[in-house]
Amino acid sequence: MRDFAEIWSYLAETPLIWLSATLIAYLAGDYLAQRAGRAPLVNPVLVAVILLAGLLWATGTSYATYFEGAQFVHFLLGPATVALAVPLWLNWPTVRRAALPIVAALLAGSGMAVLSALAIGHAMGLSPELLATLAPKGTTAPVALGISQNLGGSPTLTAVLVILTGMIGAIVITPMMNMMGIRDWRARGFAVGVAAHGIGTARAFQVNPQAGAFAGIGMGLNAMLTALLAPWALGLFQ
Amino acid sequence: MIHALALILLCQLAGEALSRLFGLPAPGPVLGMGLLFLLMLTVPRLGDFMRPTGEGILRHLSLLFVPAGVGVVGHLRQLGENGLALGVALVASTVLAIAAGVLTFVFVARLTGAKGGEDA
Numbered sequence: 001m002r003d004f005a006e007i008w009s010y011l012a013e014t015p016l017i018w019l020s021a022t023l024i025a026y027l028a029g030d031y032l033a034q035r036a037g038r039a040p041l042v043n044p045v046l047v048a049v050i051l052l053a054g055l056l057w058a059t060g061t062s063y064a065t066y067f068e069g070a071q072f073v074h075f076l077l078g079p080a081t082v083a084l085a086v087p088l089w090l091n092w093p094t095v096r097r098a099a100l101p102i103v104a105a106l107l108a109g110s111g112m113a114v115l116s117a118l119a120i121g122h123a124m125g126l127s128p129e130l131l132a133t134l135a136p137k138g139t140t141a142p143v144a145l146g147i148s149q150n151l152g153g154s155p156t157l158t159a160v161l162v163i164l165t166g167m168i169g170a171i172v173i174t175p176m177m178n179m180m181g182i183r184d185w186r187a188r189g190f191a192v193g194v195a196a197h198g199i200g201t202a203r204a205f206q207v208n209p210q211a212g213a214f215a216g217i218g219m220g221l222n223a224m225l226t227a228l229l230a231p232w233a234l235g236l237f238q
Numbered sequence: 239m240i241h242a243l244a245l246i247l248l249c250q251l252a253g254e255a256l257s258r259l260f261g262l263p264a265p266g267p268v269l270g271m272g273l274l275f276l277l278m279l280t281v282p283r284l285g286d287f288m289r290p291t292g293e294g295i296l297r298h299l300s301l302l303f304v305p306a307g308v309g310v311v312g313h314l315r316q317l318g319e320n321g322l323a324l325g326v327a328l329v330a331s332t333v334l335a336i337a338a339g340v341l342t343f344v345f346v347a348r349l350t351g352a353k354g355g356e357d358a
Contacts, residue, residue: 022301026301048304049304049308052304073301074305076302079246079267080296081268083292084296089278092279098343101342101350104345105339105340105346108341109336109338112331112338113332114331116327124322124326126320130320134324138332160306160307164328166303168329168332169332169336172336173336176337177340182344186343187347190343191336191340192336196332198300201299202300220268
């Protein structure tokens with residue numbers, strides 16, 4: 001039998017091991033979330049990221065090596081965004097009737113996300129580069145990276161802030177809505193889709209299918225609006 | 239299923255091409271979503287055909303964010319130095335954005351009588 005170190009050094013070079021690790025970490029996160037009765041704080045993405053970050057640290061693996069395997073999962077973000085057309089189509093009659101609330105809530109939610117993040121960051125002394133990195137954090141990952149790059153921010157740090165924002169939104173949405181006494185699933189879903197993109201949308205789908213569909217619409221519309229809004233808002237704080 | 243998947247990828251490809259060609263602010267996948275939606279709206283049979291694959295992909299949407307999330311390992315120092323400011327900005331702005339969005343939605347829906355979501 002060959003020694004373990006030799007097998008490890010071979011496996012560590014192939015995409016297979018980190019692709020498998022990503023799926024297993026997510027399944028573990030999803031299992032824990034299920035066991036916790038879908039408690040908001042036990043977010044599957046949060047659990048998976050902690051497990052994988054620990055594993056990378058313990059094995060001394062670089063993020064670049066990890067990403068060679070994980071990129072196959074990452075790539076599916078694009079097709080999944082396109083697939084949001086399906087719930088939109090299924091809920092089209094409801095969506096069309098809510099056109100005015102949708103446009104108004106989009107402007108309010110998207111504007112508030114960008115302006116309040118920049119105002120707080122500016123007041124707390126973040127550098128101009130970090131403000132540019134922070135500005136697009138409420139929008140879906142592929143869009144946010146492009147915006148951050150155009151504004152002179154750090155795209156990889158933006159990706160992390162985007163994921164953190166999504167997890168914060170997914171964690172706070174249900175308790176917050178119950179506390180505010182909001183029972184309109186359209187409003188709940190749409191607001192979390194605008195503020196917390198795909199991770200908020202995934203959470204909304206877990207809670208209610210109509211909320212999920214409206215979250216998907218909020219996320220898609222916000223991707224377009226943030227691309228217009230972020231450069232203008234950043235100008236106000238520089 | 240492969241047909242549906244091919245159509246999804248084609249829509250993304252077309253969206254990507256349109257976005258670059260005209261220098262649009264919207265990214266390829268978002269335009270692709272719009273294209274696929276218009277196709278399904280024009281040909282309702284296509285909608286029923288796309289449904290199982292689309293819903294299958296979306297069932298585990300959260301999984302797709304894991305690789306980008308693990309990117310946190312490369313930014314621990316930067317996050318540590320500016321952790322408080324970034325943390326406060328992220329939490330406060332997300333809560334404020336959700337509140338602004340949901341209150342505006344409910345207010346305008348009541349104003350225009352756009353009912354349909356209560357306790358659904």
